[in-house]
Amino acid sequence: MADSQHSSSGKTYVHSTEEETSEESKLKFSEDEETLVIRMYNLVGERWALIAGRIPGRTAEEIEEYWNTRYSTSE
Template identity: 70%
Template sequence: MSYMDHSSDNAIEDSTVQSSKDSKPEFSEDEETLITRMYNLVGARWSLVAGRIPGRTAEEIEKYWTSRYPSKE
């Protein structure tokens, strides 16, 4: 594999990562229910909510919440 081939692979990976960052995260119905219940208990303390959902980060959950329930400012 030449250097050129390897760099094109990285470009494909970078675009995949970027598109996944821009897209709305997918959550199961159980995760959505748990996020709502936890939000009602602890508010926007996303790290606490994420601690109850294995494999999810606080950033993913906050992004999900703000995309689903935009603030009314």
């Protein structure tokens, strides 16, 4: 798609737009993940590491950032 190759001193580097949006994709949670985060938050509060332990492939930092961007009520 939007891949481009750069060559320098015999080495080829592939640059993909997927790399640029990797941060955004980290915050895209499936419906099941979202439901689990909500349920776990209601049970254990802001214990992000404990919640992350229930969702394979997710870190406590990702879950906390997701929660804060989606559900934070800082007014």
